[in-house]
Amino acid sequence: MERQFFNSKEKRNFINQIKEQYGINELNLDYVFMKDQKDKVYIISNKLKEINQKDFNISSYGLYFARDIGEIRLSVEGSQIIGEYAKKNIIELDESLLKKWMQGLDITMDSDQEGFVLIKHKNNFYGCGKYKNGIILNYVPKERRVKFE
Numbered sequence: 001m002e003r004q005f006f007n008s009k010e011k012r013n014f015i016n017q018i019k020e021q022y023g024i025n026e027l028n029l030d031y032v033f034m035k036d037q038k039d040k041v042y043i044i045s046n047k048l049k050e051i052n053q054k055d056f057n058i059s060s061y062g063l064y065f066a067r068d069i070g071e072i073r074l075s076v077e078g079s080q081i082i083g084e085y086a087k088k089n090i091i092e093l094d095e096s097l098l099k100k101w102m103q104g105l106d107i108t109m110d111s112d113q114e115g116f117v118l119i120k121h122k123n124n125f126y127g128c129g130k131y132k133n134g135i136i137l138n139y140v141p142k143e144r145r146v147k148f149e
Contacts, residue, residue, distance in 0.1 A: 093120070
């Protein structure tokens with residue numbers, strides 16, 4: 001699947017949207033951003049941008065960072081990169097709710113949040129969910145869910 005590199009204006013707008021959504025004052029993401037046809041955003045090191053894909057047998061490159069669907073839904077890794085800078089739209093879960101989250105279950109709870117929120121437990125971030133009507137909708141991919149006994 002073909003990915004298009006962000007130009008400087010697209011990158012600036014994308015980072016500003018992250019800053020607005022998560023209450024971040026200063027955010028320096030020294031990466032190259034790319035987007036595919038399914039609105040998935042990937043990041044790579046600035047050093048790797050110069051590599052010509054045709055010279056190598058590369059099936060894919062870049063870290064899946066977020067999905068840009070009007071609002072930004074961060075991946076697990078995206079939440080870990082952004083989390084330490086975020087000041088709003090963070091929901092901290094206790095251990096029992098975190099286990100449910102990691103199983104791929106939606107979480108019911110009261111909050112004054114709205115929209116996409118970062119999921120946190122202690123000092124770690126576990127992805128992003130959408131808080132709506134008392135429920136945090138879970139976006140943990142099936143292959144990353146944990147089964148507890």
